[in-house]
Amino acid sequence: MDVSIDMKKLADSLSGKLECSIYRVAEPRRCSNPSHYTPQMVSIGPFHHGKEELQPMEEHKRRYLKCFLQRTEVCMTRFLTLIKDKEAELRDCYAETIHNLGSDEFVTMVLVDAVFLIQTDDDRIFGKPELHWDIRHDLWLVENQLPLFILIDLFNLAKTKTCGDGFLKNMSFITISCALIGKYRGARLPIPKNLLEIHFPNAKHFLDLIVLCLQPADTKPRAGTELKDPNIPSLKELHQAGVKFKPAAGSTRNLLDINFNQGILEIPYLTLYGSTERLYRNLIAFESMHGYTGYFNDYIIMMGDLVKTPKDAELLIRNKIFGLGNTEALATTFRKLDKDCAIDNFHFQYSGIVADLQDYSKLRWHKWRATLKQNYFNTPWASISVIAAVILLLLTATQTVSSLIAL
Template sequence: MASLSASIKKKFEKLPTLSDRCCIYRVPENLYKINQNAYRPWVVSIGPFYHGDKRLFAMEEHKLRYLRSFLGRTKTYSMEDYIKTIKENGKVIRQSYAENINFTDDEFAEMVLTDSAFIIELLLRSYDSGKIEGNDRIFYKPRMIVEVIRDMKIEENQLPYFILKMLYNLAIQPNELYGDQFIDVVCKFFNVDYSSESELEIKHFVDLLRKFYLPSSPRHWTPEGLKLEFCASATELRDAGVKFVAKESKSLLDIEFNNGILAIPPLKLEDITESLFRNLIVYEQCHYYFDSYIIDYIAFLDFLINTPKDVEILVRNGIIENWLGNNEEASNLFSSLFKEIRLAGSNFYYSGICQDLKKYSNRRCNQWIALLKHNYLNHPWATISIIYAFILLILTIIQAVTGIISNIQTCPRGS
């Protein structure tokens, strides 16, 4: 019994220290099984989770070429200086990952340096595209840069932002070409706008993208929480009189409902959209479970979209730009995205909008007007016919009233 006790205590000693720096997670198995391809890099591994993957081996040579170019950008710091910086921060970098990284210090430093230099060099070449060499195998090969950018948005394929910024600041002195900060180069690469004052809060690139998509108005926390309200489909809402309008906004999540008008920022659906949303969802499920804006947004769209007909309504009103081929694929996408997702169940961001939509839809007069428009006023000739019939009805009433008055006037008194 004593030996068993000692054995268990030794296991305690080997347990890695848990850190609040953890921000790079493995995809939960229940989500991974739905669409494995959406969570895996296609061409390049970044960080330890996919390091050594045979599928991605072809990019390792390009990484070394980029590392060599990166090292040549400054004579102030040598490769040894970068390795020293990485090793000094090795423990903190490892703590960013949700599982223990079984690399030696040298192996880990080499991987971090190679991947960091690849990312920084990629960002700089994109920032100053005029200086890209004609034989660059990433920027001058069809689809390659698109797939690399896609892989840099994978949750399992991340390096901590702070080490990228640290190495960048050693190699690149601020100047007119590259802006004042690393964040300028990053934001231009991902085509996002982000406040440099909040740069310290960025954990990695997926975190940056999530922050970019956050709505302009934060959720209003209440002690009792906000009940999760379900919303009717786009077809049902249209039939109840709701009008859909595309709204110009910096954030996809800035949805509004006022006076019967549901205003939604336009969303472009293309091949890489599913991967982006899935990885943002995974990150929120693991890191922002009780503050999940992206998940709430996907839930709201899932409420709206049940059939291809719902997609058609949103496409017709400029809210969805569908590059997936047909409306059925778009409908299936949202049904699939929301599978196995765990909603916190309280403080749902769109609860207020869902409640207002339900109240508006339940008003009889709105339903009647919508039914009239949908069934009888959806064609110019139908509209003209109704107007003509209405005029005839008025004239008939006037004629009848005039006849009654005339009869009363001609009727003998006292009879």
């Protein structure tokens, strides 16, 4: 037996695992919110393949495959061969060894799931409102991913020979991906299409693509990034200190681009839906497990401190930064998400903004001016009353002085 060959196989296997990008969520994180990391309608990839509760969608996926093969002249054998040739590379994308699927079953699973994703831009299921969002939400889970490279390869192979309806002829997989995430983006995440196209070549899978797009444009470390005082003031406290709030300029502003300048705190527009917490948890988990800088982690911490109570959320609504009216849900959601995050005081991305907000809040003049405006000049009638009172006081003082002089 050649020991060197065995060592080479072991080294190759270990090297592959170091390049993985699809992970199992650790039990401590999963046990508190198991449904947020588990597909409810459809499994993608090996981690949840074969689960009984997800079997109803397997029949739909095989119908997709049949339709797909009818619209391309490429035979199924070529698709299976392509996947088989890349099986080792595909398996290495998963942080966990796939023991429960033999080679044939693994290759078949990849083909069926890949075609399902490719066909979703021209499907019959997503047109049904009752299934549309439930299925789509499952596509952004950490554990429910297929590597993008195999989707692209299968898509490009299908394009080599298309049938009479021109299926896929004038399309690219970037277009399909942008459509998938773009439709989700419209209701959940402000990610412009050009960012999706820029980051697509470097993305490992759909969730990775979203994380890459959410990273700040300027990722260079700033001087003095240490968060010296972790007590981030809430929006209500900032309001009382005279800070003004406005939505960040531009409809395509990055969700994480919070800025403070000349007494104005800019926060990108955000919305809250039933699935928002689930999506955010998976973004936090993947960002952490894949070793990315914790930009989204820091955003959740920052927003959790800014929006501590419904009163804070009301300020977002009043200033047209928050899209829905459930103020209690917004404050609660960020508080719950904050428990999944860990703050690094030495590399907190908003440390400079926090320091500026703290300094601004400490200046008494800002508080006095804010109090005067909020309590005495908050309505036209209140302003008129204050002005009238001041005039009356001046007249009274003038009369008193005149009387004293006359004496």
